[in-house]
C-alpha cells in the first residue's frame with residue numbers, strides 16, 4: 063500500500079474550528095481502492111472529509127484517522143454524476159452547474175465534502191443531498207464494499223443508516239435534472255447570500271450548526287430564548303447573530319466548546335424539557351472531563 067500517511071499529525075490546521083490535537087496516524091487515500099485497503103488494515107479507523115462538522119479533542123486521538131480530501135474524482139455522464147467521498151461540496155456544485163445540471167445548488171455554501179454530507183444527509187435552502195441521490199458505495203467492517211440504493215440508505219432529517227450500521231461512504235451517485243444554467247447560478251447566488259446573512263464565515267472558525275433542530279422546532283430559536291447569544295466559555299462563544307453557532311473566537315479548546323455545549327443543552331432542557339442533540343461529531347477519548355460531558359451530550363455509555 064503506497065498511501066500518504068503521517069504519524070503524530072497535528073490536525074488543528076485542517077479543521078474549520080481550528081481546534082484539535084495530535085493524531086496517532088493519519089492516512090490520505092487518493093482513490094477508492096487505497097481507501098478500501100486502509101480500512102481492511104485498520105477497520106476501526108475514523109474517517110473524515112473536510113473536517114467542517116467535526117470537533118477534535120485538543121488532547122488529540124490515540125488511533126488511526128483517514129482523511130478523504132485527496133479522493134476527489136468526479137465522473138459525469140449525461141445526467142448521472144458519480145463523486146468520490148472527498149469531493150468538496152462547493153466544487154461539485156460548480157462543476158455540475160457548468161454542465162447545466164440542477165439538484166446540488168445547496169452545496170455551494172456548505173464547506174463539507176460528499177462523504178460527510180451523505181452520512182448526515184446534509185440539507186439547506188429546501189434541498190437535501192438525498193433528494194438527488196440514487197445510490198451510495200459504502201464500506202462496512204462485516205461486509206466489505208456494499209452499494210446501497212437511496213431507499214436502502216434510510217434517509218431522514220440529518221440522518222442516514224451510516225451511523226447505526228457503522229458504514230463509511232466511499233462514493234455517491236446522483237441523478238440530476240437538466241436546467242437553464244442561469245437559473246442554477248441564480249439559486250446558488252441566493253444560497254450564498256442567505257449563508258452570508260445568517261451564518262458566520264469561516265474567517266470566524268466554526269463548525270456549522272451545533273445542534274440538530276428538534277422535530278417541529280428550531281434549535282436556534284430555543285437557544286436564543288434562553289439567552290445563548292451572551293454565553294461564552296474560555297475562547298469559545300455563541301455567535302452573536304445566530305444562537306446555534308459556536309465560534310472559536312480566542313484560541314478556544316475542545317473542552318471550552320463541549321462545556322459551552324453542555325451549558326446550552328442544560329438550559330434548554332431545564333426550560334423546555336427538550337434535549338438538544340448535537341449535530342457536530344466529536345473525536346477524542348483522552349480527556350476525562352470531555353468524556354463525562356460526552357456521556358450526557360452524545361448519550362455515550
Ligand code: EPU
Pocket residue numbers: 185186187188260261269270271272273274275280281282283284286303304305306341
Ligand atoms: N432563530 C432565532 N434565533 C437565532 C437563530 C435562529 O430565533 O438566534 C430562528 C430564525 O428566525 C428562524 C429559525 O430560528 O425562524 C431557523 O433559523 P435558520 O433559518 O437560520 O435555520 P436553521 O434551522 O438554524 C438550518 C440548518 C442549516 C442550514 C439552514 C438553511 C440545521 C441544524 N441547520 O438552520 O445547516 O444552512 O437551515 O437552510 O438544520 C448546518 O447543518 O451546519 C447548517 C448550517
